[in-house]
Amino acid sequence: MAVQLPRSFSERMRDLLGREYEAFAETYGEIPHTGVRVNTLKIPVEGLQRLAPFRMEPIPWCPTGFYTAEGARPGKHPYYHAGLYYIQEPSAMAPVELLGVMPGDRVLDLCAAPGGKSTQIAAKLQGRGMLVSNDLNAERTKALAKNLELCGARNAVVLNESPERIAAAFPGFFDRILIDAPCSGEGMFRKDEDMVRQWDESxxxxxxxxxxxxxxxxxxxxxxxGTLVYSTCTFSPEENEGSIAEFLAGHSQFSVVPAGGTGFFSPGFPPLPGTARLWPHKVKGEGHFIAVLRREDAEGADTMAGTPPDGPSLPAAPRRENSGRTVVSRKDKAQEGRSGGRASGRNGSRGRNAAVLSEDGMMAAYAEFAAEQLGWQPEGFPILFGEHLYMSPLPREALDGLKTVRPGWYMGQVRNNGRFIPGHPLATALTPQESRRSLSLAGEGAEAVSYLKGETLSIPADRLRLAPGAAPKGYVLVCIDEYSVGWGKWQDGMLKNEYPAGWRWT
Known part of the structure; x- marks a missing residue:
């Protein structure tokens, strides 16, 4: 059934589009286009094309994006749980492509939840540089953190802060910034009728x-x-060209980089034809606006807030304390990180562990686990939130005073008996070669679904892939067609399921 549009919205769009309005209005009787984006942190594009059980048609503005047919249901396949792709609206893939992220960049996704564009950025970084993903809505950061964990991001920090406080903590720091701005959502009316009901002229x-x-x-x-990309999923000029024109009038060091070179985008309205618009009657996707801005300060000119051009000074290596590792203990926060689905911090203390294990003891427990299970030490700045350990792309000083949901790659939890329990996000970011024990389940087989449902599996020892000298007993990295999905614990022919309850197949 066609979407019933507000009369005032239809009248305004008729004024904006003129003779194109009828073609635009007809799209509201069509079924929205759906797509997936290949997670190249885990699998190359051609790898998913070979494995995918559904038809994939290339999206012209995103080399890793593909349209899916109606009824394909890509979220109901084990490959989705292995993080091989992200289900994303096709037009929403465009802003990150125009951001031009390269491995090694420092990137800020300022309005990031639920995480589609952050996972796209993480894939472009390929584990190098860093991604700071932020959202002002604390509840929405849970989905943001989970999606970054599912895709296997190792170098991402998740914040729940105001943009002003982030700018104060990181002046002149980021190479690239994405603002997928909160907006009136007019471009999503066809996809989400709730947005139609919430809209009015104001x-x-x-x-x-x-x-x-x-x-x-x-x-x-x-x-x-640096490069800043501003995007919305709305049509109103006051939120698009109007917001950018007003910003440029007060920031002479910024200029528009023409975004229309793809051949699939329409130019923005005057006075900013170098910006881009995606119209649903011209592309197979929903409505979007994108502006690409470049900051070109004159040599020797003062930067904003009077900070050095390179931003805050960050140490090149962890500061040595106690055992030689950087450690943060926050008595007012303990992360429920083992499930991976609980992204927000909670008030509380470090619990019983604080009375039993020192920070040195907790780090020693982790080091013992890493040596026995991984055979190598993940890089980063070790940060302890209570008994929960993360490897962060940023040192602790950079995050002090900020509402930090995830300071980095979650390694796991140290129990009060000195045992280290690996976290689910540690598993999702590993390859089989990075774990001394692994098991691969067939993506089209019943075992993969049983594992994802949390069931115990009967697995003979000869099915495990073991590194030289590794015994079969212990934690096993469980994979689906060689792509990691979670942990199991093997003993005497049985694989105890460690897949988190909040992530299970339903």
Missing amino acids: TPAKYAGMQRDILQAAARALKPG
Whole structure:
């Protein structure tokens, strides 16, 4: 059934589009396009094309994006649980492609939940550099953290902060910043009728005010020569060209980089034809606006907030304390990280562990596990939140005072008996070669679904892949067609299931 559009919205769109309005209006009687984006942190594009049990048609503006047919249900396959792809609206893949992320970049995704664009950035970084993903809504950061964990991101930090506080903590620091701004959502009316019901004539002006503040903060966090991409999923000029034109008028060091070179985007409205618009009657996707901005400060000019051009000074290696490792203990926060699905911190203390194990003892327990199970030590700045250990791309000083949901790659938890329990996100980011014990289940077989449902499996020892000298008993990295999905614990022919309850197949 066609979407019933508000009359005032239809009248405004008729004024904007003129003779194109009828073609635009007809799209509201069509079924929205669906897509998946290959997670190249885990699998190359051609690898998923070979394995996927559903038809994939290339999306022209995203080399890792593919349309899926109606009824394909890619979320109901073990490959989804292995993080091989992210289900994403096709137009929403465009902003990150225009951001131009390269491995080694420092990237900020300022309005990141639920995480689609952050996972796209993480794949482009390929484990190098860092990603700081932020959302102001604490509840939405749970989905953001989970999606980053599912895709296997090792170098991502998740914050729940205001843009202003992030800019104050990281002035002139980031190479690239994405603002997928909160907006009136007019471009999603066909996909989400709730957005139609929430819309009225005052909605665009309300969001335009928020967007101005976010742009101001992002400008302070971007380094000279850096790139900022601003995107919305709305049509209103006041939230799109209007917000950018007002920002440029007050920030002479920024300029628009023409975004229309793909051949699939329409130019923005004057005075900013170098921006891009995706119209649902012209592309197979929902409505989007994108502006690419470059910051080019004059040589020797003062940067915003009077900070050095390279941003805050961060140590090149962890500061040595006690056992020689950087450790943060926060008595007011303990992370429920083992499940991976509980992304937010909670108030509380470090519990019984604090009375039993010192920080040195907890780090020693982790080191023993890493040597026995991994055979190598993951890189990063070790950060302890209570008894929970993370490897962060940032040292502890950089995160002090910020609402930190995930300071980095979650390694696991140290129990009060000195045992280290590996976290689910540790498993999802590993390859079989990085674990001394692994097991691969067939993606089209019943065992994979049984594992994802949390069931115990009967597995003879000769099915385990063991590194030289490794005994079969212990933690096993469980994979689906060689792509990691979680932990199991093997003993006497039985694989105890360690797949988190909150992630299980339903």
